Amino acid sequence: MNATAPSGEQAPTDDSSEAMIRLEGVGKRYADGTVAVQELDLEVAAGEVVCLVGPSGCGKSTTLKMINRLIEPTSGRIFIEGRDVMSENPVRLRRRIGYVIQQIGLFPHQKIATNVATVPSLVGTPRADARARALELLELVGLDPATYADRYPHQLSGGQQQRVGVARALAADPPVLLMDEPFAAVDPIVRARLQDEFLRLQGELGKTVVLVTHDIDEAVKMGDKVAVMAQGGHLAQFGTPAELLGHPADDFVADFVGSTAGLRRLTVTKLDRRHLEPLDGVSTGDLGAAIDLDSTLEHALAVLLRDDKPMVGVKDGAQFVGVLTPDGIHRALRASLSEHADPAEDPAVQR
Template structure:
């Protein structure tokens, strides 16, 4: 079992799920998720990833093993109380159609006994966090919002009780690709700000490597095939199944998860202004660097740390960075 190097918030030990007909949905799963970590479960249909997610909040009961959240065995807790303390976001959102948006987000705080004024204040704050003006959207009904907007409300409602753990099952799967990327970006921003422990299920390897601090790839039969950072997963697939699943494009995908390293930059000395387009930030990825070169039709891109230029990145520098990441 691979560790994130941080204190474990969720720990699954020998967790399995076998149905009455003998079907093994999850096979003896060991998984440890650090506090504040975003872990993505990905794999083909029927591999047990959604079953695993639902066992964490006991929507499905495990057949074997133990599941701990913050050091406490979830099987010893009242399941309803447990679920109220865990944020849960699904693809279909699940908003109450007869309630306005603010009332939808207020639901869980009110169940916890918060006053209406406090619950409303928190709902308004969360709607702002997910990019929806409560003055504009708070009095609308779910059917009056777009799919992407409803998904944002679903995230806000899941965060309303300030849960330490957030479970997300294909949360962005029902929206078009452009909106999906925007929602992913918005959620990553939220995650950096709030520091929740997140377990997200997807079937999309691109979404998995884009969003996850670590990615767990499940194989058919509920077997954990590999659990690693996106960079390690793409550079060093554990077996043929993982290599096939991440695809022949994994070299290109590595560009999206490999950050710029100052060690691979070259000096500005001797570089003319005409060779550079708009500069990019040091915390950009190699993909963003190459995109900038192509966009501006330039042979290199300037890199800055804040307002200070630190060097230029060339295609040769990108190649060196990729080779270095293989050795990590």
């Protein structure tokens, strides 16, 4: 049953779907005949991060901009929270969607706190409340309000400005966050820090995020799901990072993922008790530093290599639950490859 919508807002038209964002047969064809996106079906669950990745010109950014109607689709339908976006006022629509771009787009003549408070101020939030929200968000993204609130954008580094851009996108507490190459304009070290900071924030806030990137490593790190788009704007594969890396759908996806897909799988595969050895008879001199049971295989291997030990102790909370050896890492990786395989096609599963 649909609840009555607040004044000026459209009631949900389709509340039977669990997807926060749903694209049905969405396409974009320009007047000159160029097809940017074709017949795109995609669902993003509430609280999920979906990364759109692919080569330049494959329609990633066009897709993102169609979701908030910066570009109008020429076919198909787009729903957010069950509402058809084409039936909504585009300005109101964008005010409930956070939007972060590579160029950041801060207002150079306004102080940082004022930049962050832009959307709350536009929708009528009292000035004191809007500023208080801005200060809260600056702290949330790791910028001390006492230091940064009254500075101007040119007084911040690129990484700091990007944090402000994220804070501004979150200011109206939107359920949906769209991010277009948000970390591409900074150096690799800062980029990694921003990615980690965003993942920490996402763990706290649980927003529904669509993130565009050209970098498969970023997509694998950031996404709960990854949509690989090909030239001509069609969807080549959509799945978890583990599915994508372990079982590319075709030669295009395999080439795009690259020859290091096996190594990338280490970053998305968690430890499992099944692949541990018992502690009985293990000398403490054989152990490297202990790691947590929820660690990735990448972290486990890094500790083994760093400490130059034959095995690493694994803890679940304060309790040791076993040790992990290089052979255990290999078994875990092989098992993860088999998880999503077709038993008729994968000899590892058949065995």
